[in-house]
Amino acid sequence: MKKAAFILILCIGLLLAWAAKDFPSWGDPQSPASSSPVASHFIANTGVDTEVPNMVTAVLADYRGFDTMFETVVVFIAGLAVFSILRGGPKNRTRDREFVVDFEPDLIVTNTVRLIVPVIQIFALYVLAHGHVSPGGGFQGGVAMGASFILIALSWDLKTALARFPIERCFTVAALGIVIYAGIGLLSLFLGGEFLDYAHLAKIFPVSPEMARYHAMLGVEIGVGFTVTAIMFALYASLSTDGRMRDGL
């Protein structure tokens, strides 16, 4: 079995290496990826279409907005699935043998975390809010925000973190994020455009269509940030306690 796997992998490796010799060399400006008309279109037109300087965010939240919406839904469903897989099913046998976690939170660690968590959260909000003018966005800001709650859980215990962000609220916030995203899309649908065609939001907000897309992108990123924050923490809380939501790490 292992021998067959090794031979298979060797063959795949040789084929891939042989194919790699025909790939464009490192950083070649003439490579298909760098000179494709789609890329040139995005680079040339993002500014005039959306007024957003960060092309990555513009492509993520506007040109490919439908894709990103369902990526967010995937994250939400994954969090929900982890929670229900670990909670439900046949009787959790680890219940009879409680994990005994009896330790004092370390003074140095907790005080450092006490100082550092607000900074992390402010930075996460900055990354989220400036996602369309500088590197950043909803996913990155959301992960940083979720990490701050995980840090609380690691340095005190999960109970302390769950007191600040209960697991039920995690899923409420995550669902709220998707509702924000889909709501902005539906609003532009009702205003006469297509789903997620933010330019039509200019009909109810006193801005130009381009600026409407600019601001709608921020709203969409906030929705993504909500979902990612909540699901990151829910994943940690579920996985570290085997779904029991107490004791654990």
Added chain:
Amino acid sequence: MFEDGSIFNQLLVERLNYFIYVVLLLIGLWAMIAKNNLIKKLIGMSIFQTAIILFYVSIGVKEGATIPIYLPEHDPHGSHAQLDSNQTDLLSHGAKVLEASAVPNYTNPLPHVLMLTAIVVGVATLGLALSVCLRIYRGYGTVEEDELLEKLEREDSRKAGGSNKRRPRRRTPANKGGTAGQSKRGQTTEKTKSDKPTPRRRQASKSRTKTNGPAKEQPKSSNKENDKTKPVKRRRPAKKPKEDES
């Protein structure tokens, strides 16, 4: 060996990024195919994913270009600030289509966008896979693939025999080598026949052969009491070969 045009030069000097991606991809694939432990398989899956991400990001590299965020001279709001003194019309400020000569200054934003979402979805799928592993461990007491298959087989034949009560067993250091090495399909029939007393017998042999526990074997009751009174530190006692009530 490394002169221009040779295969080594092409692969290891000009296209080192592809070489690294191939190596990472193979490591991940190897772990997914050949490793026995489900967690190791998941680690392999993550390495595989990293290889793909590296591949995408490295084809997005463009010589002499900057990140896909407009420089101040192309920034719609940068030029807006410049023209603000005589421009009052909101629609006619700043932004215009970038001239073709400026386009090569920016890298392609698409690989970054695709990988951004791929990373987040990767985290979500990894969490899901880990939770499935936890459930498997809860139900069968192992995440080793061959032991799992053996147990499933045994359970199937037990179901065929009538009783379908599942009795999961924790994997312990005492039987670690044994089940993986010798007790393969040959013993399954014997086990299904004498199914009921199996756990007790195994437990007895376990406590006899236990050597890595506390220095002296203690009676069962005092050991349990000890567990309750002694404050256990961060390390979890659940993985230790504790007494099984079943």
